[in-house]
Amino acid sequence: MTSGDSRESALRPAPSDNRRAGRTVLFAARSATALHRLLDTLPVFAGDDRIARRFTLVPGSDFDAEALAAVERAGARTLPWERARAGSFDLIVAASPKGELRALRGALALLPHGAGFGKSLPGEGTPGAPSGLDPAFLLTGGTTLATRHALAHPDQLTRLAGTSPRAAAHAVVVGDPTLERLLAAVGHRDRYRAALGTGARRLVVLTSTWGPESLLRQRPDLVTELLALLGYDGYQLALVTHPNERSRRGSYDLEQGLGPALDAGLVLPGPHAEWATLLVAADAVVTDHGSTALYAAALGRRVVTAYDGGDELLADSPTGQLLAASPRLTAADALPGVLDRVLAAPRAPAALAAADAAFAHRGRALELLRDELYGLLGLAPTGPAPSPEPLPVPARPPRQPAAFLVEAELAGDRVTVARFPPWRTRPARFLAAEQGVAGERHAQSAGLLYRRRSDHQGGAHRVAWTATGWIDAALRDHPGCATAGVLLSQTRALLRRRGGPPLVLELAPRPCAGRLIHTDPAAALCAAHVWLAATPGAPATFTADIGGHTFPVTLRPATPAEAEQLL
Template sequence: MQPPVTSGDSPRAAVGTATADNRRTARTVLFAARSATALHRLLDVLPVFAGDDRIARRFTLVPGSDFDAEALTAVERAGARTVPWERAGRDRFDLIVAASPKGALGALDGTLALLPHGAGFGKSLPGEGTPGVASGLDPAFLLVDGAPRADRQLLAHPDQLTRLARASAEAATRAVVVGDPTLERLLASAAHRDRYRAALGTGARRLVALVSTWGPESLLARRPTLATELSGLLPHDAYQVALVPHPNERSRLGSFDLAQALAPAREAGLLLPGPRDEWASLLVAADAVVTDHGATALYAAALGRRVLAAYDGGHELIPESPTARLLAAAPRLETAEALPALLSGPVAPGVAAAADAAFARRGGVLAALRRELYALLGLTPVGPPPEPETLPVPTAPHRAPAAFAVRAVRGVTGRAGEAGEAGEGERVAVERHPTWWAGPVRLFAAEWGVAGQRHVQSAGLLYRRRACAERGAGAHRATWTVDGWIDAALRDHPGCATAGVLLSGELALVRARGGRTLALELSPHAADGRLLHTDPAAALAAAHVLLSERPHARGPFTAVIGDLPFPCVLREAGAEERSRTV
């Protein structure tokens, strides 16, 4: 490796050879990203250089992509140094790291290391490069005048090296298998699964993530209403639905327009994670993934998640690629209604095998990357072995629906109690759906202070959470007591049959019109050493059903919420409880 050339030796000046305080910087590494996806791949490489003050890290945006609008947002948010493309083309760099062979990389001067753009090399874009060959393995992009463009091509699996050798023996001479650094982050974060689910408000529900690639054959293009269909169909207390769109789709549509297009599903609780880190945290938290022919599902398969196929075929999927094997092995989701049954079936053994065909060197990827990249820099690594950065806890708040259409059924499976007491076997099963659900409805429930006026006026059950009480910063404020608010709610909303206040996750006060204020105690569901909690507003709906049929009901009953039984008790509320402020 030749040392960097100074400005006196060449028109191209070496970048970063001295800092402002004249301390010499040994090497400058330029991370050249063409899109947000490529940039995110490059950011996962950064731990390789952690702790080494000899390395100056710079980023630039390679022009020519239709999806570069948000490419440098994450870098700028982190405060990293960027180099305008015009400047990057004039300077010399000790090492250039890129995750796509496309674009004007030839305008940059420096040793080039090329990483995969994604997982598995499973897509080929019609009209671009060699038909049927993924761009990351395509000699049309990897060779310049018959010689390899990259000084080192870093692959994730030996099968990729075999495929590359078939496509271009010349390019294969510069390739080496190191594994996938993005998968390393996911695997390193697996122990944080409970924290991610808590941040997402998942609880005991099944989290189903829809993952969509980009382009005309993507899930968003072919089945754009699937997220809304699932959000409306699946009971809110049994399932949580998320959509993970490809960054190119975000760039094409814009985050605002995408959110607006999904507004009904988001009002029903759909999660829409951010493109950097949050999608991966959500994948760790998920129970199942519904996928098209994008590579994200390979990461889910590597994590051991259940995978369902929702790809209708086309010209982009490369036969015999790991993604093609995954889709062939995974059960197919034909309709939204079929999802619960598919989630109850056995996990297809070929799903894990497809992931094994895409990822190698698990657990040692960063060490292998460091070895290769430092060799290109002509430096000896310093410091301890690199560790993958664990994924952050999701910070985007999940949107809990404020109004529901409630389906509820009361049944008695045990001996009825005396003097109006509920029997020990009395059960009320509750399913909560969006207000626009087309199925049978027992009642509408709305959260006061959060739901819109139309839903509040039509609610048979009106409730509020104590945490939603207004608390001004100054001395002048007004508060309600529990009984005072229930009085006002029933007085001001003639259509409301029951009003309640959620004081905590285990206690609510409730009153049916014409009745007394009762305390509703809700216990968690115990299973395998874990205590599973549910939204007490769902238990409040069960109490509404019970009191509407048996106004003097008291004592224990079971609320079946999300297919799980939760022990409940209805009793007379004490004076102290009724006078609490909300």
């Protein structure tokens, strides 16, 4: 076999894989962003063994690091660029007109890189032209790049026709396959929030695009500012970064740079589809001028803008319209008030209109796209109408903080507790730490130490603390600690104030609209620590106000059996 024969056999599926007029489709991506868009279209070919799917990385992007990681993890076939440009394909699918796509041979279907075409990148292509609709990239020598240009909304076709009638002649409106995945997942919202440990908290998702006007560049301290201001029991914070930013920094450096925030409970989704899961799970989104905000608006999520302006945003685009209709976050400490207002009010008609101006054919995008792609392949589609691939349930829950600075106030029979990261600079009432998980510096400084009961593993000689044995040792070894406790379950804990008797804390859930809200018993232990400092002894009943929800708490003397139970 010659080298040419070997190359062609690598590009073309084996006869056994193509019993009925087989076709080879090449997915050509310049970056992780483009690849992820392409992956959302794969259901159009699901169940068709006539299609061989190949992936290649188009050179020329500054953001190609880790670009093919998602398909490599899945075991998909990838082709080096030189082999891809030497071959011939029945169909090429790309999500960016930039790079050396003309070097590939085959009909080209071009998909949007994002939603809404809301940016114009200074110094690139035609000044003021929307990135993705710029004739400088869609035409070469008067000829069109794409055999078919798939758009998400008729307004996009109108805009393209205004700048390049020749390119518009090859365009068709099919809708947005990525939005289809989000819309298909809205019924899984509770499942996603459970996997994230959100509970009854408000999940606020910060979204940052890439470049000098992105949220992370314009407001690099906003994440830590919000974590220091928003109580852990009332809010959960997530950060969705553009794949280009992850490529620029590298996943490791990105996570290391966010280390203190991640330790404080920040959710950082994976680089592929988990960002969409976060939008489905969110209560509100704080955004710059990236197109992710349009997906949030299409889902009905309240949008708050933190974009500080610049030269990239096209004011007349759907993204520009959405930001103009959204409240602006001028300072981190204003966010709770802004959220109270927007979550209590109906959705703004202008925000609805902005999302409607970006996405057409909702619920039909994959079906319409399939018709177009199979038409280019010269095949009739097979099987049922395509369904969006389910969004992933977050596989890695956020870190559970091991230490908190606690603000607390006792008024009558109510103790209000708010917990914050231990690195916050504002003064607090005391430090609470989970012994054996928090660092020793925090453990030695804690006014309240606690531990969680864990499942035991078998062994030759099992050693287990009794509840009071551990509490006595914790108070002995940490002279600055005033209260130590063991969390026995979601509703019970055993604790002792220094110099006092062992007590049982019983924590009732709060009924709310047909559900029961449980709080973290460690937060209730913080309330008991404050109560016992002011009102020694038991029995006692008081109310703990935690994260905006109230919970009845009872303290009573522990029985000998309760005090000696094993941990």
